[in-house]
Amino acid sequence: MSDITWGLWQLLFKGVWITVQLTVYSAALAAVVAFGIGIARTHRLWIVRFLSGAYFEIFRGTSALILMFWMFFVLPMGFGWQLVPMWAAVLTLGLTYGAYGSEVVRGAIAAVPAGQREAGVALSFSPAQQLRKIVLPQAWPGMIPPFNNLLIELLKGTALVSILGVGDIAFGASLVRNATAHSAPVYTIILVMYFVLAFLLTRGMRVVERHAKAGVGQAPAARTSLRSRLSTGPAVTGAGAAAEGDAR
């Protein structure tokens, strides 16, 4: 570990900053896509449901890395649009994980009891008002644990950009490996870095979850077991595990 000089450490920290940026921008895009497509999939017109469903199946069916190659190499050659590598990566990750997220949004909206919507109709709320004032506030707390899982997947997905030469953590590591001719120290360090980032994300999402649950008058779930304190993922129950697998 001693042969990683200060300059090389700087390279890794610069990579951390790029990875954080990629995660934040992609997550923002993914959130927009997830809500847009997720809500469209519950729309009353079949054509809207069909198109949003097709988007979901297409982006869920392809591999993020293939899509990234497509954005990098086919878009410029085929259409003449050359994207900055960083933004091509954000676009790919955001569209892909947004598709996974749309399933979470759709499921959470479907889980809101029908009586709530009917009450909205009885009070003559418009469909948009029902969604904004009744359905989404109640669906939101249930979305957060699966969103946390997806956020971790997204963080892990950002490592793909190193293959295409964006200078994230994994790319920094390959430079350090070439400079020091030792692989074990640098790859151990960056695995720990990714783990710390994932851990921080989970902590942040737990805070968001507590606030969201308090907002609809639910007590936060007690997390006292050793496993859940150590674990970076939300506690996975039988249904949760199946639903998570389904979303992917």
Add this chain to the structure above:
Amino acid sequence: MTFDWSAVGHFMPMFWKGVVVTLQALVLGSLIAFALGLVWALAQRSSLKAVRWPVMVITEFVRNTPLLVQLFFLFYVMPEWGITLSALATGVIGLGLHYSTYTAEVYRAGIDGVPAGQWEAAIALSLPRRRTWTAVILPQAIRRVAPALGNYVIAMLKDSPMLFAIGVLEMLGEARQFSSQTFQTVEPYTVVGVAFLLIAYPASLLLRALERRLVR
């Protein structure tokens, strides 16, 4: 946009080679993930803290770090330790190890979902521990979670292009090679992308059907 169908024709022999390698990696990786995941799940139920703790730490760590970096780790570090494996073998191990931490959670959920009465019945019949697991608990648990396990096979399929980064010539690797030989990029990447859709979508329909049959 010009899409040259003759380039698609020229790419086909390489493409099929890539498909075979992808499927090899997928099948072997799934076998490792299924077997190792069960080991993790059972180890996490051990009464010994010295077994439970390290397994929990390892699985959480592997699950929360990128597969790509793990592949690089295995590919570059194992030779430093004197273990030299082919790129495909390294990739299969990496894929299997990474997804075993997911399947462990699935098995855990399945085992937790077996009603307590089943355990009590096994005790009442004074079945030995081993037989309780193999004849009573696991058949019920695995039946319940089979669709969830299948979903992770699809997820593995979609992560298999990462193996190209350590030099495995699977579908994406072949496409890359073809495009660098012929300077035709649009066709091979599009073919590979469509191929993934054609495999993944029917597979997910199949799993949904399976889920309706098995999970009641």
